[in-house]
Amino acid sequence: MSDLIKDNWFVILIAVIIIAFVGYFIVDSNKDNVSAKSSRGKDVLAVIADTDITADELYEDYKPFDGDLIYNMYRNAVVGQSVTTTKEMEEEAKKLENTIRSRVSSQSSEAYRDAITAELASYGFDSYDKLYDYCLMTVQQKALNKEYVDAHFDELKDKMKDSKARVVSLIKMEAADPKNLTEEETKKRDNIDKAIESGTFADAATAFSEDADTAAKDGVFGYIDASSTASTTGLGADLLSAALALNEGETSDWIEVQNESTGVISLYKVHVDTTDLDTIHKSKDSDVQDSFLYAIMNDVPGLEVTVLEDAAKKLDVTFEDKAVQTKLENYMAAQKGETENE
Incomplete structure (x- = not known):
């Protein structure tokens, strides 16, 4: 979690409100199928207090905000269904969770916990109790990124040649x-x-x-x-x-x-x-491995999206709500510096 959220927790807290309207995203974990029920001829994205929230209402009222959230929830689903969780991953996630919780408990103000909660919401996790789930997702995503980078390192390292690695x-x-x-x-x-x-x-x-x-x-x-x-x-x-x-x-x-x-x-x-990129990439030091992976993911524009797209090809992902699909595709295209869909 970025320490910046401590200074911007109230603004970030808005995400908690927004997340209530997008807690719909992946409803069939076995078939990886993003679907929706209908109401008044419109796809329903969420039901809150017996009230249907349709796609039209979501995009009319929250259009400036929900691109990040839709992408994050899509990413969570793709990562979760593409990576086999190991005991080592669970231990790493628990360690990360404990680190964050200890920082929260050391703060004298509830604002810090509120900020963490809001940050979790922006990543698609609806409460502070889901902190472990967030941590596990980050560990799984690192594994997914590493698998892709390992398989495509010869082409990726060319983009790092001037980085002074x-x-x-x-x-x-x-x-x-x-x-x-x-x-x-x-x-x-x-x-x-x-x-x-x-x-x-x-x-x-x-x-x-x-x-x-x-x-x-x-x-x-x-x-x-x-x-x-x-x-x-x-x-x-x-x-x-x-x-x-x-x-x-x-x-x-x-x-x-x-x-x-x-x-x-x-x-x-x-x-x-x-300074040899191949030697760095093959380092047996886990900290060096993680830092180099992080550098590659940040230095190559849109690489995270590319990794997700590659993983999603192996899943049976369908969209019954075309507005959601278009918004997601536009968001991912923008992350890669490509032209958005019309």
Whole structure:
């Protein structure tokens, strides 16, 4: 969930109202058939308090809003019926759910939970109790995306050739005053430099780095590319800039990085492990895999829609409401930068 919803929760909450009118979408999970009953010669999309809501009424009153919702509900159905859920997926979804719930419980205001609820509604889930369902859908969709990217990687990687994609590693050294190192700190820095020169960056990181998380992974920080920012990666701007300027196998000089929360300045070296797209794609590091997959999905326009269309071809999806079908097709065409249907 984006942290931005904390600042816009009231606006997003409007989606809760809208979602009540589109809780109709996939009614036959076995046949993947989007159907509707009739009332006054019109297709009924929902029944609320014994009142029929027809397609005409929905599009007349909510035309500016429902494109996203229809697409999201279609996506949920296609993903859910295209991916076989594994125990690992369930565990990953539960972990994600617990993370979100812990953030909600740590907030003093109900507004944060309201914002999450509204965000869930915009994705086609009608209550906060459906948080796990949302999390499982995201995990399933990642699996579906990965399957497609794996099968089409040779053509997709060409679109990433100018992205400066790379996996980088770090060594961190604490210093009371980086500009005036003590004798002990100077010795520590020199020992790290010698270890890098005589061995590997990974070995030096494991032996000397004072960043526990990366030291435990042979210094590996993860995937970055030209679209990465200091805020999204957690790297300081100078460190990120240096990492993107290096070639494969190169190591930076010592760089001073200030922790924005504490103000403490530390010394870092950054090393580019690989810039080879095939190597990155085949990485055994799950974090690198996920980050690279996310980058591909974001850098290739309309790729998510393309993945869904490919999966939907294997399902028996029909639309009895042509207005719904047209709106959905127009929305997906727009996402791919194509001309909408008339």
